[in-house]
Amino acid sequence: MTVIDPRLTAAEPEPATPGMLRRAVRQMLRNPVVIACLVVLLAVVVCALFGQWIAPHGANDTNVPAAFTPPGAEYLFGTDDLGRDVFSRVVLSAGATLRVSLFAVGIAMVIGVPLGLVSGFFRGWLDAVIMRLVDTMFAFPVMLLAIAIVAVLGPGLNTAIIAIGVVYTPIFARVTRGSVLQVREEPYIRAQRALGAGNTRIMVRHVLPNVSAPIIVQTSLSFAFAILSEAALSFLGLGVQPPEPSWGRMLFEAKEFMHLGWWMGLFPGLAIFVTVLAFNLLGDSLRDVLDPKTITREDAS
Template identity: 60%
Template sequence: MSQDTESAVRGDAGTGGRDAESALRRVLTALRHDPPAIAGTLVLLLLVLVGVAGTQLAPAGINDIDVDNMLAPPSREHLFGTDELGRDVLSRVLVAARVSLQVGAVSVGIALAVGLTLGLLAGYYRGWVDTVLMRCMDVLFAFPVLLLAVAIVAVLGPGLLTAMVAIGVVYTPIFARVTRAGVLSVREQVFVRAAVSIGTSDLRIMRRHILPNIAAPLIVQTSLSLAFAILSEAALSFLGLGIQPPAPAWGRMLFDARGFVTDAWWLGVFPGAAIFLTVLAFNLVGDALRDVLDPRQLTVSEARRSTE
């Protein structure tokens, strides 16, 4: 093994660490100077707080029935009003935040883990491995997102766990494609060839030399997919295929509110606003991360600075 080859591999490891620190600084700087991103981050932090402590923050039990206050409008006693059974809408909205966060995190985690693995294998080994794996992903990608999720839930049965698995499967092809594209662009770099030439194992090359260099687009895709996963969970719950009553879910609350649009507007407005703000916050943060971490955006920014 030549000293130049070994130093090239070692030098890349040091560069990867510096690049990670530089990327983190760019992200923090961008978030600090981007008002929409700040607003989105604050909303997400609030959502996490509500998801963790929703039961303690709720002013009433989520299934406490009060027949004397059925369909009561918003008031001091019930800030978001009550539903057709007299249950406090604010309490149910707060507790339902945990469901949305749980579904979003677990389903995107499934999609990221499976898609990352398949994308790494397809991009690194190429050939028939790439062909077989990507054709399978193309088949899944050909189906509309909600239709495929509904089909999976219909086979496995409705429920929270099933919804997580269905949404995870639906978004797996996206992560597989993003990962494969990144691997193909990194695989022929000098430091990867150097690692191969000195006999480094494929697993170590993927873990230490390829994965750190494709992390940026995966981070961006994860933040954006979280928004769509929460929206997909709301759609499944609206169709009665997600979390089952009496447990609260924003989508299910919208389904229950459909018959009271004119008589009790608050039943649909507040859970709908929660979905809207959550998805918007994830999109704002995702757009900020994309502007910072996307190499194409960096090239445009550098070109603009050079002309000023």
């Protein structure tokens, strides 16, 4: 009779290894949806970095006689009420949008991940204090809190970065804490304690790498929400300020002229929709391939 070691059926997640990550990457690259998302995001990044060479006109180059020209050969996405090329403005707006989302998500990660790591690892009164602060921030709707921060600091691109970064910090803290609670009592963590490793070493060398998967997924999803938040703030006149273009600001400028130039709002709206969709689908794919149970099953096979 074959005796099965019950430890082998516990489905405990093994410590993360570079090989697991490489297998996850290969699995993602075999997914056509992921490839499509990466192509879209690469195009947005190229527009953000090289937009001044891609755009045929400047963002604020006006040609009043050509106002409300529909999409065509000369103006690919048409022109707005001042005769500005909508295609050029959409391309050049990618820079501001990605800049806001990149720095805002960076702020949220830099603050939220350490808070969640410390809170979940040490528990006790420290966990209670940190989580009460996080719960207090969660009590406010995201956009309402962002608008309140902008109202205090004043509108502008840097203010939008700070506001969005602050409102998404508790999300990273909560995600990190939940993951830390799952791994803090794993055998490999207890083994490090038995060997005399310090708390800082255990958190940085062993806990953080093994909770990185949900953080990576949350980062991708947060980029999508940050783009939406920036567009909403700019639409309300609280984000990116003229003369710098942004997709949200373009929607605000187009709302009064939809009956004269439907394309003014269509193309920046599509840019927001496609970019956010790409980040969301990429986040879903990351969640699937970085799931510890999935990785463990593939590694065992």
